[in-house]
Amino acid sequence: MKKAGLIILMVGLSLSLFAQSGKLSDEKRKEFEAQKIAFFTQEMELTPEEAVVFWPLYNEMQQKMRVENDKIRALTCKKEKTAPVTTEEQAKKNLKTVLDAEQAAWNIKKEYTDRLLKVLPAKKVWLMFEAEQKFRHQLWKKMENKPVPVPR
Template identity: 30%
Template structure:
């Protein structure tokens, strides 16, 4: 999944979950989604107990760092865009904002490369490829469920 699609997905999930009026309910929903995702990925990758023991700490750390970058940097950039009247934005300001956004995207890309490099010590290449497919499949199913609930 490319970074833009993943960002859009995370923003969609965050937005959807943020409409919850109860903070505790929101936390429970996030934990529920995370539990389902863990089960889904574990099943799709057919992880052995030894692989799972080594894989999940790496994956959880990667996801936390990825979410942190999105929360702190990309969201800040998007908020600046929302707050900016584009007609009054100078070319220099726009160029600076674009450079900052590209830098954040590069940081996410480097994080992913480091994660994959670390996974090579834990999983065979075939399972690393399956991870990408499993993440995409999970995200697709989750979006489908959200759309179905909105359509009701």
């Protein structure tokens, strides 16, 4: 129980760091990542031996998925004043790009789930999925209470 309280405190601190600026400095990002590692390790009940094999695979998966998600964000998160009027042809191209990126992200998740299942019990891989949801939920909950900066 004591460990759970410490993990929650660490996640709370990391979420407040993120919410303060909207973007993380390198120092804050490292602190945030350390807290994410602690949260996942606790939630997944990873042994030190399991953590050694899990984290390189998980980080590799996240990096590949980030590339695909960046493709989507590049199209869907443009600032209003710089976004050109979308033509029918551009809309079709954008839809294909987004769907291809989502499919690629799904393929990456499937590939790495299969790879993780070779080195971890299925229960711990499942707990990873749950930890991702819990961590994301806590992040959103924390961000709900912070004002959103207005883009200029």
